[in-house]
Every structure is written in C-alpha cells, then in structure tokens.
Amino acid sequence: MTSSAPPPNPSSGPTASSIAQAAAQLRQGDLVAFPTETVYGLGANATDDQAVARIFEAKGRPRFDPIIVHLADPNELHSVTASVSDDARQLADAFWPGPLTMVLPRSDSIPPIVSAGLPTVGVRVPDHPIASQLIEMAGCPIAAPSGNRFGCISPTTAEHVREQLADRVQVILDGGPCRVGVESTVLDMTSDTPRLLRPGGVTREELEEVVGSVEVFEGAQPVDQAAPAPGMLARHYAPSTPVKLLAELPTTVPPCSGLLVFSTPEITDGWAHLEVLSRDGDLVEATAGFFAALHRLDGHNLQQIIALPFPNHGLGTALNNRLNRAATQAQS
Ligand code: TXA
Ligand code: MG
Numbered sequence: 349m350t351s352s353a354p355p356p357n358p359s360s361g362p363t364a365s366s367i368a369q370a371a372a373q374l375r376q377g378d379l380v381a382f383p384t385e386t387v388y389g390l391g392a393n394a395t396d397d398q399a400v401a402r403i404f405e406a407k408g409r410p411r412f413d414p415i416i417v418h419l420a421d422p423n424e425l426h427s428v429t430a431s432v433s434d435d436a437r438q439l440a441d442a443f444w445p446g447p448l449t450m451v452l453p454r455s456d457s458i459p460p461i462v463s464a465g466l467p468t469v470g471v472r473v474p475d476h477p478i479a480s481q482l483i484e485m486a487g488c489p490i491a492a493p494s495g496n497r498f499g500c501i502s503p504t505t506a507e508h509v510r511e512q513l514a515d516r517v518q519v520i521l522d523g524g525p526c527r528v529g530v531e532s533t534v535l536d537m538t539s540d541t542p543r544l545l546r547p548g549g550v551t552r553e554e555l556e557e558v559v560g561s562v563e564v565f566e567g568a569q570p571v572d573q574a575a576p577a578p579g580m581l582a583r584h585y586a587p588s589t590p591v592k593l594l595a596e597l598p599t600t601v602p603p604c605s606g607l608l609v610f611s612t613p614e615i616t617d618g619w620a621h622l623e624v625l626s627r628d629g630d631l632v633e634a635t636a637g638f639f640a641a642l643h644r645l646d647g648h649n650l651q652q653i654i655a656l657p658f659p660n661h662g663l664g665t666a667l668n669n670r671l672n673r674a675a676t677q678a679q680s
Pocket of ligand 1: 386388416447449451466470472494495530545
C-alpha cells in the first residue's frame with residue numbers, strides 16, 4: 349500500500365542505540381511508545397503482567413478491553429498462540445508484516461491480563477522498521493494498544509503521544525508520521541467463518557480474496573458497557589469538540605464550526621477551520637491524514653466539528669467506523 353504521508357526519516361529518528369536502550373527498559377517493565385505503520389503504540393513486555401497493568405493505568409483503559417500482542421516475525425506466532433488454523437497461516441503469509449490483527453487461541457506464555465481474561469489473543473506483526481527492531485532487541489512480544497488516552501483520538505505522530513501521555517510513559521520513539529494512519533483490521537479467527545471485529549488498514553475486500561467470505565460484526569455496544577469485542581464501544585476516537593456527522597453539507601455554515609471532508613467541497617467559505625483530506629479523492633491519502641486532521645480541528649476551540657461520510661468501501665469503511673464513533677455522544 350502506498351501513501352503520500354512522508355516516510356519515517358531515519359536520519360532524524362531514533363538510532364540503533366536509542367532503540368536498544370528503549371528495548372532494555374521494556375524488558376525491565378517500563379512503557380515505551382513506538383511508531384507502527386498504522387498508529388503509535390504504547391508498549392510493554394507482553395509476558396510481564398505488571399508491565400501490562402501499567403498500560404491500563406497510563407491510558408485510563410478499562411480492564412475488560414484486551415490488548416494486541418506485537419511480534420517481529422510471523423514465524424513466532426506459535427509462541428503466543430495455542431493453535432493456528434490453515435486460514436490464519438494463509439492470512440499471515442498474505443498480510444504480515446502489515447495492518448492485520450488476528451484473534452487466535454491464547455498460549456499460556458501470554459498472561460490473562462493482556463487479553464482481559466479471554467481465552468484468545470490478538471496478534472499482529474507491524475510493518476515498521478523501528479517497531480521491528482524494538483521487538484527484536486527486547487526479545488519478547490510487545491503488548492501495545494494505541495498510544496492515546498482511552499476513548500481519545502489515536503496518535504499518528506510522536507507529538508500526539510506526548511500531548512496525551514507525556515507524563516505516563518518512560519520513552520517515546522519518534523519515527524515521524526504513520527504511513528497508513530488508521531489502526532489494524534481486527535479479525536476473529538476462532539469462529540468457523542472469520543469475523544471482522546474492527547475495520548482497519550487491510551480491507552474486507554483484500555481479506556476475502558485470501559479466505560473467501562468474511563462475516564462483519566455489526567454490534568457496537570452501548571457506551572461504557574462491556575462488549576464481546578470490547579474495543580467496539582460505541583463512543584471512541586473522540587475529540588473533546590462535539591463531532592456532528594451529516595449526510596450532506598449544510599446550506600448555511602453554522603458559526604464557529606470546523607469541517608472535515610474527504611475531498612474538496614463545493615463551498616469552502618465561512619468555516620472557522622477546514623480540513624480536506626485528499627483533494628484528488630484518494631482514500632489512501634485521506635486515511636493517512638485522518639487522525640492528524642481531527643487532532644488539528646480539536647485544537648481550534650470550535651463549537652463543533654462537522655464531518656461528511658467517506659465512500660463506504662475499502663479504507664473508507666474504516667474511516668466511517670472511526671467517524672461514527674467519534675460522533676456518538678457520551679450518555680450520562
Ligand atoms: O494498529 C493497531 O492495531 C494499533 C497498533 C499500535 O498496533 N493498536 C491498536 O490497539 O489499535 P487498541 O488497543 O487501540 O485496539 C485493539 C483492538 C481493540 O478493539 C480490542 O478490543 C481488540 O483489538 N482486541 C485485542 N485483542 C482482542 C481479543 N483477544 N479478542 C477480541 N478483540 C481483541
Ligand atoms: Mg485504540
């Protein structure tokens with residue numbers, strides 16, 4: 349997959365020795381934020397339950413929401429899972445390293461806290477040189493959710509992580525902006541037909557080319573209630589500014605409002621802040637810039653952010669999923 353987001357710049361990024369230092373700290377139980385191709389992760393040694401507990405504390409994340417385990421090499425899959433089906437192997441061959449997380453039966457090497465007590469584990473191999481080196485040098489699988497406070501906008505730059513977690517994480521490795529820009533696709537491989545729990549960087553269409561039909565889990569749960577796929581809480585990814593999702597542009601621009609759109613709108617005047625994600629209507633480019641645009645809009649003291657839906661195919665499905673959840677108002 350290609351994108352117009354600038355690639356990580358090795359000359360200004362972490363050196364081999366700073367990654368080695370971060371890896372040593374991870375082994376000792378510290379938290380390390382690191383770049384992946386999707387979003388920045390907040391990592392801990394996945395085999396150390398106390399280190400993993402610190403992730404939940406730092407994020408303010410409920411303990412019922414399981415965390416993804418990251419490996420450097422697809423061949424290590426057997427070390428964190430109890431069994432791997434043929435379909436799962438085929439998907440690993442097709443999409444790893446890359447933005448696909450597979451939910452598989454958990455091995456005892458991974459403590460229950462990682463998976464919120466579930467008998468399964470979510471696993472992926474990220475496609476980013478800094479993430480790979482960090483995992484390799486640490487010599488252990490890394491448990492890592494996205495590096496944001498729970499329910500807030502996901503980070504696609506090191507600066508986003510600093511804004512939300514600076515005082516709660518020991519190391520932040522800066523690898524520049526993330527190339528894909530939306531989280532991995534989460535696919536449950538423990539049922540007969542693979543179940544898509546979260547749309548993400550690998551599209552349903554791409555998955556179906558490899559394993560045939562994929563079922564889509566539609567049931568986002570009521571706000572703040574434990575869910576079978578716990579990351580599917582209805583409200584998530586939310587800026588502090590209210591987000592209103594409209595079917596089309598309003599005829600008059602409301603006061604003090606920002607606009608987030610896929611491609612250039614017919615009328616651009618009057619918006620207090622305008623974010624056009626791809627002038628050419630390219631979903632890959634739009635995805636790479638999506639969370640950064642939400643972060644910027646949220647920094648403008650607007651009364652509201654108005655957004656229009658994306659084309660509902662390919663990566664657009666993942667973006668609509670994030671937008672819908674950003675727009676769901678918290679219930680009191
Ligand atoms: O791209 C990504 O996936 C990023 C980078 C850092 O890898 N990570 C990420 O993690 O987005 P997080 O924690 O923000 O989202 C993980 C999602 C949640 O919806 C969680 O419920 C789901 O994956 N998940 C993890 N393990 C699971 C399991 N065993 N069963 C069901 N869902 C699981
Ligand atoms: Mg997250």
